[in-house]
Amino acid sequence: NAGVTQTPKFRVLKTGQSMTLLCAQDMNHEYMYWYRQDPGMGLRLIHYSVGEGTTAKGEVPDGYNVSRLKKQNFLLGLESAAPSQTSVYFCASSTDRIRSTDTQYFGPGTRLTVL
Amino acid sequence: GQSLEQPSEVTAVEGAIVQINCTYQTSGFYGLSWYQQHDGGAPTFLSYNALDGLEETGRFSSFLSRSDSYGYLLLQELQMKDSASYFCAVKNQAGTALIFGKGTTLSVSS
Numbered sequence: 001n002a003g004v005t006q007t008p009k010f011r012v013l014k015t016g017q018s019m020t021l022l023c024a025q026d027m028n029h030e031y032m033y034w035y036r037q038d039p040g041m042g043l044r045l046i047h048y049s050v051g052e053g054t055t056a057k058g059e060v061p062d063g064y065n066v067s068r069l070k071k072q073n074f075l076l077g078l079e080s081a082a083p084s085q086t087s088v089y090f091c092a093s094s095t096d097r098i099r100s101t102d103t104q105y106f107g108p109g110t111r112l113t114v115l
Numbered sequence: 116g117q118s119l120e121q122p123s124e125v126t127a128v129e130g131a132i133v134q135i136n137c138t139y140q141t142s143g144f145y146g147l148s149w150y151q152q153h154d155g156g157a158p159t160f161l162s163y164n165a166l167d168g169l170e171e172t173g174r175f176s177s178f179l180s181r182s183d184s185y186g187y188l189l190l191q192e193l194q195m196k197d198s199a200s201y202f203c204a205v206k207n208q209a210g211t212a213l214i215f216g217k218g219t220t221l222s223v224s225s
Contacts (some may be wrong), residue, residue, distance in 0.1 A: 021157065041217060042202060042215045042218045054209070103160040109157060
């Protein structure tokens, strides 16, 4: 099993450009998440999904959109990139057992720079 | 909403014991998790406490006191490879996602 994979690994954008980050998992997990990580800020939840066709806002959703058309894929879109969106983006997935360990499995990250 | 506080940095020497504290404020509590992240890598799960007390996994232990909204991660017999960032996390109010603290950077020296 590949676990959680993210595409691309690195990307440089100019302000105003758009792009989509792809996350894929092969563990048949119901829940998927997008986080951003900035120095000194830890991991901040952008959007998440509790199942195919559903999405929900996290702590810092502004400027991002997501889609979960297939259970194994979770897409993060930036419609008009801004320098403030320069960050490392992590995708994660987990099972749907709320009152349990519910371990999250993270992808390797996408390093995005917006100039 | 959910919020967590943990020290930003901790330093220790090889073979020592270090404790990383975490206090939290939550609307609804499902448990406290700990994740480790090496520089440039992905976070990986370390431990989870839903009930009060100590959970031990090898050199790592995690403690929870729900009445104090407090937990800690205890690392024993420190090794250089333990140099990493450590995050505590709680679930959001709906129990559907994790909210992470800002992380504690542990530096282990020889």
